[in-house]
Structure formats: structure tokens, C-alpha cells
Amino acid sequence: MSDRLLVGTRKGLFTIVRKNGRWLVLEPSFLGDPVTAVLADPRDGTLYAALNLGHFGVKMRRSKDGGKTWDEHATPAYPPQPENAAGPAWKLVQVWVLEIGGGDEPGVLWAGTIPGGLFQSRDGGGTWSLNRSLWEHPARTEWMGGGYDAPGIHSICIDPRDRRRISVAVSTGGVWQSRDGGETWDVRASGMRAEYMPPERQGDPLVQDVHRMVSCRDRPDIFWAQHHNGVFRSTDGAASWQEVRTCALSCFGFAVAVDPNNADTAWFVPAIKDEKRVPVDAQLAVTRTRDGGRSFDVLREGLPSEPAYDLIYRHALDVDASGQRLAIGSTTGGLWISENRGDSWQCIAAHLPPIAAVRFAA
Amino acid sequence: MPRVVFTSNLQRYVSCPERDVHGTTVAQALAGVFADTPQIRDYVLDEQGHVRRHVHIYVDGRRIWDRERLSDAVRDDSEICVLQALSGG
Numbered sequence: 120m121s122d123r124l125l126v127g128t129r130k131g132l133f134t135i136v137r138k139n140g141r142w143l144v145l146e147p148s149f150l151g152d153p154v155t156a157v158l159a160d161p162r163d164g165t166l167y168a169a170l171n172l173g174h175f176g177v178k179m180r181r182s183k184d185g186g187k188t189w190d191e192h193a194t195p196a197y198p199p200q201p202e203n204a205a206g207p208a209w210k211l212v213q214v215w216v217l218e219i220g221g222g223d224e225p226g227v228l229w230a231g232t233i234p235g236g237l238f239q240s241r242d243g244g245g246t247w248s249l250n251r252s253l254w255e256h257p258a259r260t261e262w263m264g265g266g267y268d269a270p271g272i273h274s275i276c277i278d279p280r281d282r283r284r285i286s287v288a289v290s291t292g293g294v295w296q297s298r299d300g301g302e303t304w305d306v307r308a309s310g311m312r313a314e315y316m317p318p319e320r321q322g323d324p325l326v327q328d329v330h331r332m333v334s335c336r337d338r339p340d341i342f343w344a345q346h347h348n349g350v351f352r353s354t355d356g357a358a359s360w361q362e363v364r365t366c367a368l369s370c371f372g373f374a375v376a377v378d379p380n381n382a383d384t385a386w387f388v389p390a391i392k393d394e395k396r397v398p399v400d401a402q403l404a405v406t407r408t409r410d411g412g413r414s415f416d417v418l419r420e421g422l423p424s425e426p427a428y429d430l431i432y433r434h435a436l437d438v439d440a441s442g443q444r445l446a447i448g449s450t451t452g453g454l455w456i457s458e459n460r461g462d463s464w465q466c467i468a469a470h471l472p473p474i475a476a477v478r479f480a481a
Numbered sequence: 482m483p484r485v486v487f488t489s490n491l492q493r494y495v496s497c498p499e500r501d502v503h504g505t506t507v508a509q510a511l512a513g514v515f516a517d518t519p520q521i522r523d524y525v526l527d528e529q530g531h532v533r534r535h536v537h538i539y540v541d542g543r544r545i546w547d548r549e550r551l552s553d554a555v556r557d558d559s560e561i562c563v564l565q566a567l568s569g570g
Contacts, residue, residue, distance in 0.1 A: 174535040174565040175494065175524040191520070196528035210527045 121439035121479035124446050125166065125186075126454060127154035130472035132168050134186050135446075135454070142456055142467045148189060149180065156434070158217035159480030160243075162225045166480070167244060169214035169230070177211050181244055195230050195238035195247040206260040207234040207269035216434065218275040221282025229285075231272030235262050237287055239301070253287075253295060253304045258325055262292030265328045265347070273433055274332040278339045278356075286357050288332035288344065293324040296357055310360035314348045315393075330373045331433040335382035336440075343385045345375040345433070350387065352412055363412035368399045374436035374447075378460075381442065383411040386461055388431040388447060401426035405436075405447065407461050421464035422455060429453050434476035448474030483510050483559045487521075490565050495520050507538060508551035510561055525563055535566040 122137040131147040132154045149170060155177075156169040166182040168189070180189040200209035212233040220227025220239075230238040230247065237250040253259065262270035270292050278284035283300040286307070293308035308324035316326050328347035335341045340356040349370045350363040364370075371392030378384035387406045390396050398404065405418045423429075429449030438445050445457045447464075452471040455464040483504060487497040495518070502513035515522040527533055532548040539545070539562040545553040555561060 172494070172524075174533065175491065176527060176533055178494070178523075194523065200529055208529070210529055210531075 120441045120444050120458075121481060123159075123480040124437075124456070125157040125159060125168075125476075125478045125480055126446075126448055126471065126474055127157045127168065127434075127476035127478075128448075128452070128472040128474050129153050132157065132186075133468075133471060135456075135467055142465070144468050144471075145186075148186060153475075155475055156214050156217045156230075157476050157478045158219065158228070159478060160219050160228075161440075161481040162219060162222065163243075164481075165243060167217050167228070169217060171213050177214055179214070179244060192244045193240075193246050195232055195236065195249070197236065197249060206262075210234075211236070212267065212269060213271065215271045215273045216275055218277060220277060222279065224282060227282075229275045229277070231275050231287060233267050233271030234269035235259055235271060235289065235292065237272055237275070237301070250301050252302055253297075256304055258306065259292070261325050262289055263326070265290035265330075274329070276332065276334040276339075276342070278334070279336060280339060284339075284356075286332070286334065286342070288329040290330060291326060291328040291347075293327040294329060294332060294342075294344070294357055294360075307357040308360065309358070310353075310362070311344075311346060311351055312349070312362070331375050333375055333377045333385075335377045336379035338382040341377070341382035343375050343377050345372050345387060347371070347393065350375070350412070363408075365408075365412060365414060367406045367415035367417050368404060371396075372431070373433040374431050376436050376438040376445065378438060378442040379440055381409075384409045384442070384460075385412075386436060386438065386445060387415075388436055390430055396430050397428045398430075401428060403427040403429050403449075403453075405445075405457075405461050405464075416461075418457075418461045418464070420462065421457075421466070423453075423466075427453075432475055434478075435474050437477045437479055439479040440481065444479065446477045446479065448477045450474065482557060483555045483561055485510060485514055485561045485563065488562075488564045491521075491524055491563070495524060497521050505554060506551065507540060507545055507547075507553045507555060507561060510555055511551065535568055537564045537566050538562065539564065 124135040126133040131150040158167040197209035216231040226243040228240040238247040274288035276286040306324040308327040311327040332344045342353040351360040369389035435448040454467045482501040504510040
């Protein structure tokens with residue numbers, strides 16, 4: 120089980136460690152700087168953080184000593200923008216998610232960005248290159264902003280059986296999958312529906328606002344997606360999706376996590392859709408299915424009993440490799456950890472800066 | 482020689498002391514700075530070479546107008562100030 124949690128916030132990176140049975144909040148790194156994505160590479164222990172400096176752009180930081188010291192390394196950059204290029208400016212707005220490549224390719228990293236970029240590094244973040252085939256796909260300019268002015272890639276799933284199979288989710292632009300290491304891409308959002316669109320476009324894969332997508336480590340053909348207007352599941356490698364209509368409390372939310380060992384178990388943090396985006400009845404709750412979405416438990420033990428308006432963003436729910444420990448971090452700076460699969464939670468900190476991302480380190 | 486001055490807020494991330502440079506445009510003047518300290522460039526300009534949205538550059542107290550090609554003229558005794566905008570924090 121993981122004893123270390125990275126927490127990316129609006130005002131820096133916080134590390135939480137478990138010692139003698141208690142979780143402790145260590146001194147922050149980058150205090151004052153927004154941290155938009157974090158990654159702990161289990162292959163070599165390197166930590167990565169993406170900052171979004173308000174004035175001076177996106178910057179990348181890397182630590183090889185467990186977070187004691189950090190160096191600045193290369194930032195993903197878009198190539199020169201041609202005259203009259205359609206779509207948003209070819210300028211990096213934000214690194215939204217960082218993921219490792221396959222277990223047999225140390226140093227390979229992936230970054231999903233706003234606007235709509237997928238970058239790969241083959242040297243542990245020393246250099247980055249834009250995946251041109253996805254960027255230049257004609258459908259890419261059909262993508263729309265979702266939460267931000269420009270569309271972005273927030274979820275990247277690398278199939279542990281075959282690292283050439285890469286699936287990404289776009290807000291807003293559906294799910295895209297490559298089976299050849301990123302050389303060619305196809306949209307794979309069949310079965311999703313977008314109730315915010317005119318009727319004739321609701322089934323269009325390109326307009327699906329997937330808020331977050333995860334796949335199961337031990338059964339990588341099973342995907343879960345928290346979508347703008349529902350929860351969807353795929354059991355065939357994202358070829359088709361089925362809507363899960365049994366969600367407890369609300370089908371709206373941002374985050375989803377799946378048990379790495381059991382694809383039928385997944386967690387969500389529902390909120391009132393979509394204009395309000397606060398917990399249902401002002402009661403923060405995590406929901407869990409253990410039967411592939413046929414039924415859901417509502418898990419509240421240890422979460423605030425008084426009215427709470429905490430929203431959990433799409434990267435602010437994580438489960439560790441054991442499937443036992445979970446963490447959620449809120450927009451109002453609350454951080455909770457469960458050590459029993461969500462059955463009960465303990466408040467680790469109530470007054471952190473707004474939390475964008477939580478991530479267990481091995 | 483024109484002189485380039487950076488906001489102290491940038492010093493938090495990268496060393497950028499005041500310095501005298503050569504050139505008759507903002508682009509030429511900053512090119513000298515970037516040649517000496519390449520990492521400053523990425524803090525001031527984006528990947529398209531444009532001034533970052535929340536950075537302002539002033540020449541002798543006037544905000545430059547060409548934020549893409551940085552073609553505003555500078556004199557031999559000009560002071561070029563690279564500042565953070567009040568937005569974007």
C-alpha cells in the first residue's frame with residue numbers, strides 16, 4: 120500500500136506521508152505556484168510536477184530524490200503555427216495530465232495538454248514531441264472547450280499488455296485510441312450520448328464531454344468514464360460504451376477511479392449537475408460500485424457531517440496500486456484519505472489551497 | 482546601449498539581472514539577453530515567439546504595440562522593462 124501522496128494545488132505541491140499510522144503534511148514545494156498535474160514514476164521513483172505560472176507560462180519540475188530538490192526541465196511546446204491554422208492558437212495553456220509509458224520503456228512519459236495536445240517524452244522529460252497525427256487529424260479542430268476556452272486532453276490510458284495501444288479522452292472531443300503507438304487514431308465514443316447537444320448531434324462521438332476516463336490495470340479492456348451527463352463503461356477496449364444508469368445521488372461529477380485489481384469496482388464523487396457543481400444536499404459523498412455498475416454504495420463515514428460545498432476535480436480522486444487506499448482533494452482545500460476502499464475516510468487537512476490533483480506514489 | 486530590466490517577480494524563477502544590450506528593436510535587444518541566458522526566453526515569450534499574454538514590455542515608459550514580432554524601436558539610451566501584467570496572477 121502506498122504511504123505517500125502528492126497533492127497538486129493552486130498554491131503549490133504538498134506531499135503527505137504516512138508515518139506510525141498517521142498521515143502528515145510536509146512542507147510544500149513551489150509555494151504560491153499553481154500545480155496542475157503530478158506524477159510519481161514507479162519505474163525509477165522520479166517525481167514530476169507541471170506548474171502553470173500565471174504570468175510566465177507552463178513550467179515543468181522533476182525530482183530524483185523524492186521531492187527534496189527539484190530541477191526545471193523541458194516544457195512541451197507546440198510547433199510553429201502555420202498561417203490561417205484552424206482552431207485554437209498553437210500555444211501551451213496547461214499540462215492537464217502526466218502519465219508514464221509502458222513498463223518496458225523507462226523514461227517514456229505522456230502529457231495531455233490544453234489546447235488538445237498529446238506530447239511524448241522518451242527521455243524522462245528532457246525533451247517532448249507533439250503527437251502530430253492526432254494534432255493534425257481533421258476532426259481535432261471540431262473539438263470544443265469544456266471548462267476551459269480551448270479543448271484539452273485530461274486522461275491517457277496506456278494498455279499494460281501492449282503499450283502501443285493508447286487511449287485518451289478529450290474535454291470536449293470524445294475518446295481517441297491508437298493501436299499502433301500513436302501513428303494513427305480513431306474516435307471511440309460509440310454509445311455515449313451528449314444531452315447538452317441538439318438531438319441530431321447527441322450521439323456524435325466528437326461532442327462527448329468525457330470529464331475523466333480510467334482503465335483497469337489488470338483488465339485493461341474495461342474502461343470507466345465520468346461524462347458530463349452520465350457514467351459510461353466499456354468492456355471491449357473502448358470499442359463501445361454502455362451508460363450506467365444506476366448511479367447513486369447524481370450521475371454528474373468529474374472524477375472516477377477504478378480498482379487496479381478488480382474492474383468491477385469503481386469510485387465516483389457525484390455533484391449536482393451542472394450549473395451548481397456542489398455536493399448533493401451539501402453532503403460530500405463518495406459512491407462505489409462493486410458489481411460493474413449494477414449497484415452503488417454511498418460512502419460518507421468520516422466526510423463532513425455539516426453542510427459542505429467541496430467539489431472534487433477530475434484528477435483529485437486516486438486509488439493506490441493495492442486498491443485499498445483512496446484519496447480525494449477538494450476545490451475548497453479539503454483532503455481525505457481512506458484506508459479501507461472508501462468505507463471510511465479521515466480528514467488529513469481542511470485548509471489546503473484549492474486542490475487540482477492527488478496522486479499516490481509507490 | 483539600451484538597458485533591459487526585468488520584474489523582480491521573475492527573479493524567483495530565473496536569474497535575470499539588469500543588463501546593457503545591443504539592438505534597435507525590442508526583438509534585437511531581447512535576443513542578446515536570451516543568447517546569454519536562454520531559459521529567460523520561455524518565461525517572457527511563448528513557443529510562437531509572442532510576448533506571453535500576462536507579460537508587458539515597456540520601452541521608455543510606453544507599452545510596446547507589437548507583441549508578436551517585437552518590432553518596436555529602441556534608442557541607444559532606452560530602458561526596456563519586462564513586467565508582469567496585473568492580470569494572470
